[in-house]
Amino acid sequence: MKTLLTALAVTTVLVAPAFAQEAGSRDARGQLNFEGQFLVSVQDADMVSSAYVNGMLGPREGSDTLAVIPLEGDPRDWAASEVFASNSVAGPPAAVDITPDGRFAFVVETFTPRPDNDEVHGFGDKSIGTTLTVLSLADPSAPEVLQTLEVGDRPIAVRVNTGGDILAVSYSIEGGSGGETPLQLFRIAEDGSLSDPVSPTIEGYALGEDNIMDMDWHPDENVMVWINQFDNTMQFARVGDDLSVTPFGNTVDIDRAPYRVFFTPDGSHAVTNALYWGPDIAGSWTPARTSPWLTDYDSVVARRCRHESREPVFPV
DSSP states (O other), X not given: OEEGGGTTOOEESSSOOOOOOOTTOXXXXXXXXXXXXXXXXXXXXXXXXXXXXXXXOOSOOSOOEEEEEEOOSOGGGOOOEEEEOOOOSSSOSXXXXXXXXXXXXXXXXXXXXXXXXXXXXXGGGOOBOOEEEEEEOSSTTSOEEEXXXXXXXXXXXXXXXXXXXXXXXXXXXXXXXXXXXXXXXXXXXXXXXXXXXXXXXXXXXXXXXXXXXXXXXXSSSSEEEEEETXXXXXXXXXXXXXXXXXXXXXXXXXXXXOOOEEEOXXXXXXXXXXXXXXXXXXXXXXXXXXXXXXXXXXXXXXXXXXXXXXXXXXXX
């Protein structure tokens, strides 16, 4: 089983964990002073890590789940409470998000679960996902599915705005709905239910040529930042009351293969990463090409960066 808990898709409600201790000392047996309420993660039970190398999913390991770990009491006693929520790690670690008040979680399904049998399966046995799951976190010890929606094909990222009343979902162009709309917006009702989606027209966006791999919302206003996977750029846009999306400012060139983007807490900066993936990157390129809808970009699996001295070489 693979979990996005260790792949940056962990959400801590309120603020990041903090420790209260004297400099240079901490009682390892003592209670940690977390200000967060709980951790939220999603687990993909459909494939083992080596599937990225050989294309084989490996043995079944249960079902896809969303897990909640309340941060109360002795850390040695912490336990996860799980509920079924279809998801996939075959995409950016952006498949789950929660409302700022911690009441609701949203999970997108990039690929469906594997066939329900014990036969040997590969990437080609998984289908394009279309599901968005809404869950209640009112009782962290018993998360509950509130709504399951059929949305566009192959959603890849989901993000809630700071006000907690708008949800954004982006879609892939490879076998997905990204060729028709790069993203959709939903209104979030007080009870967590979602409105019908709005597919905004984004002026100047090269429809069908790129994926909005991830996005984030400004902490003070309905402004989005998103990253374009293939163009290696970052863009900003205002979201209107009618859920229109209006780009503004300049398009920023960023490093190769961006997968996550975040505004800083004060909204003064946007931070992204770079994976430096691609068949033209120096090193060994070993994609698990076992399905017609996988491309060189989203099937990349392992890369050894070496030069003639056989020592690792990484981009700066």
